[in-house]
Amino acid sequence: MTSDLDTRLELLRNVTNKVGAFALARFGNLPHIVIETKGDADYVSAADRDAESLARRLIHAQFPTDAIVGEEQLGDAEDNHWLIDPIDGTANFLSGIPLWAVSIAYVRNREPVLGAVALPALDTLLWASADGPLHGTGSVSPLVKAQPIAFGIGRNRRWPLTHRLEVEAALEAQGYHIVCLGSCAAALAMVAAGRLAGYVEHGTHLWDCAAGHVLCRAAGAPSSILFEADGTVAIIAAPQHLSEAAKAEKHIVDPGSDRISHRMKRSAD
Numbered sequence: 001m002t003s004d005l006d007t008r009l010e011l012l013r014n015v016t017n018k019v020g021a022f023a024l025a026r027f028g029n030l031p032h033i034v035i036e037t038k039g040d041a042d043y044v045s046a047a048d049r050d051a052e053s054l055a056r057r058l059i060h061a062q063f064p065t066d067a068i069v070g071e072e073q074l075g076d077a078e079d080n081h082w083l084i085d086p087i088d089g090t091a092n093f094l095s096g097i098p099l100w101a102v103s104i105a106y107v108r109n110r111e112p113v114l115g116a117v118a119l120p121a122l123d124t125l126l127w128a129s130a131d132g133p134l135h136g137t138g139s140v141s142p143l144v145k146a147q148p149i150a151f152g153i154g155r156n157r158r159w160p161l162t163h164r165l166e167v168e169a170a171l172e173a174q175g176y177h178i179v180c181l182g183s184c185a186a187a188l189a190m191v192a193a194g195r196l197a198g199y200v201e202h203g204t205h206l207w208d209c210a211a212g213h214v215l216c217r218a219a220g221a222p223s224s225i226l227f228e229a230d231g232t233v234a235i236i237a238a239p240q241h242l243s244e245a246a247k248a249e250k251h252i253v254d255p256g257s258d259r260i261s262h263r264m265k266r267s268a269d
Helices: 003-027 046-062 090-095 161-173 184-192 206-218 240-246
Strands: 035-039 042-045 068-070 081-088 101-108 111-119 124-129 134-138 150-153 177-179 199-204 224-228 233-237 252-254
Touching: 003 046, 003 081, 003 101, 003 111, 003 124, 042 046, 042 090, 046 068, 046 081, 046 101, 068 206, 081 090, 081 184, 081 206, 101 184, 101 206, 111 184, 111 206, 124 184, 124 206, 150 161, 150 184, 161 177, 161 199, 161 240, 184 199, 184 206, 184 233, 199 206, 206 224, 206 233, 233 240
Parallel strands: 068 081, 150 177, 150 199
Antiparallel strands: 035 042, 081 101, 101 111, 111 124, 124 134, 199 233, 224 233
16 A cells, blocks of 8 residues: 555544444433434434534544545545445444444545444444455454355345345355345445355445445455446445346446446535
């Protein structure tokens, strides 16, 4: 890595850790959090918004001119930028379930090159550059030569049910036990740590999967981000012999592309 990326990786680790600690404090005070919806069963709270604002402030304190795109405040970036999902797995978070994540990535030349995922309720932080190595602290440390039998699937209303069930059936036919953790970032962290055999989700967003994608690459686990016709993406973190079963070619715009861009309405930090 260049010294510039080394500096950003260290900042990424620190910011993700601090935002994770902030979100964990809110997680311990759930009765006082007001729950809202952004759409059909798409939940958000002040904890999400405040966590993203904190991440933006911490990044801009060191790199004031860097572009930032986040789930809650959006942004406008095509090339180099930070990508924030302040609380991935909000339904889990608001239900008191400890499987949620803080996910932050850095995108250079339209490709994710740095990523960090915190699992604060599990006392875990994973971070890496795409070319490795994978770093981790806490209870979910990376396993060496693991052979997990559980395979993660993401569920959302944009992924057609019929195709999701086809993918699940194909994976089950290979002998895997299908699990849904309720957080794309947490599941990808588990793939990188050798706890899941893979993860597939169609109809998700770049902020959900970019950091976890980097962690998988750093760990030597195959991972691809594919653009879909409706503007969402598919994340397929799976060995080659399973990845074809996990694709929906009729939905994918550019099956060979991992490259990322954003064109979203800009909002103030």
